[in-house]
Amino acid sequence: MSRTRVHNFAVSLDGFGSGEPQSLEAPFGHAGQRLHEWMFATRFWGPEGATGVDDAFAQQHGAGFGAEIMGANKFGPPGWPDDPAWRGWWGEDPPFHTPTFVLTHHPREPLEMAGGTTFHFLDASPAEALEVARAAAGGLDVRIGGGAAVVRDFLAAGLVDHAHLVVVPIVLGRGTRVWDGLEALEDAYAVEAVSSPSGVTHLTLTRRR
C-alpha cells in the first residue's frame, strides 16, 4: 500500500519549522542552518558523514518514494512566482528524482529537470493534491516535503501515515509554526521519541489503525 510520509522535518523546541524572514540569501531566515546541522553530519548527506541514529532516520527520506508534494515557500523565496526563470533551489538535477508537486496559488507550466524530477504546479486542496501525486507515484510512497505550513495542513487533514520530525534544541522565537491547529494529534498516532547523542530528538508518528 502506498503511504504518505514526512521525513527529516526539523522543528525547534518552540515549534518552528523555519525562521524568518525567508529570502534568496537565507531560505530558513534567522534559523540559518541550525535546524539541519544534525543531518549535514550524517552519511545520508555526504560520504564523510557519520552513521548512527541520526543517519538511520535520515536515510529513510530517500527510499521508496514515487512523488513529493511541497509548498510554494519551500520551492522558492518570496516573489519567485514573478520570476519566470526560477527553477527551484536545487540546480538542474534536483534531489527528488520523481514527479514533484508544488502547491501554489500561482501555478505555471511543468518544469522538466534532469534526473527524473519534474516540477508540477498545483492549486488544489491537500486531499486533491495527494490524489494527483499518488496517481503519479506508480505504487510507491508520497513524501510530504514541507515547509511547515504544508506539513501542518496535511497532518490536520488526516492525510499522513508516518511522520518523522526532529526536535532541535534551539529556541527560534519566531518563524513558521508546525504544531498550530493540531490539538490532540496524539490520539491519531502512536508517538515515539528517541534522543540522539547529537542533541536532537527524533519523533516518529505512526498512524493508529
Add this chain to the structure above:
Amino acid sequence: MSRTRVHNFAVSLDGFGSGEPQSLEAPFGHAGQRLHEWMFATRFWGPEGATGVDDAFAQQHGAGFGAEIMGANKFGPPGWPDDPAWRGWWGEDPPFHTPTFVLTHHPREPLEMAGGTTFHFLDASPAEALEVARAAAGGLDVRIGGGAAVVRDFLAAGLVDHAHLVVVPIVLGRGTRVWDGLEALEDAYAVEAVSSPSGVTHLTLTRRR
C-alpha cells in the same frame, strides 16, 4: 554556591506548560493529568512507582532546596485572591517544607503551614524575589516551581542555573506557552535531551560559565 533550579517542569510538544481554562476542578485545564503521568508512575511520586530514568530526574526535585518561588496561578485557581480562606492546593502539610514565595499582585499575610512550609506573598520582580528567597534558603538552592509564566520570566531574566523540562508527546493546542520570549536561550545553556521508554524526553539546560 546556592543555585536556582527548575525541576520536573512538563511541556507539551507545542510548548504549553498547562492547558486552559484553569479552575478549581481542573488546575491544568484541558491538559488534565496528561503532562505529569510520567511522574505519577515514578517512585518519586509513590512507593509503588518505578525507578529508571524518569525517577532519576524526578527525584532531583526534592533534594537540596531551601526555598521555592511559584506563580499566583500555581498557588490557586482564578479568583483565589478574593478568598481569604484559600490556603493552596496541598492541604495543611504541603510538599515544600521550606519558605515558599508566591508571586502575586495581591499579596497577603504569610501563611504558616505544617511541615516547615510557610507561604509568603510577594509583589516583586523576579530578581528581587530571588534575592528574598535566597536569603531565606540558608545556603541551599532555590526552586522555581512554576507555572509556565514564572519559569519563562526567570529564564528570560537570566536567573536560572539549571532547568529540567520534560517534553510530553502531546499537542495541547492552547494554554500557557513556556518558550515565548526566550529566543536563542541555547546560547546561554548547554542543552541535553534524553528520551525515556515512557515516551517523554528529559531536557536539561545547564548554564554556561
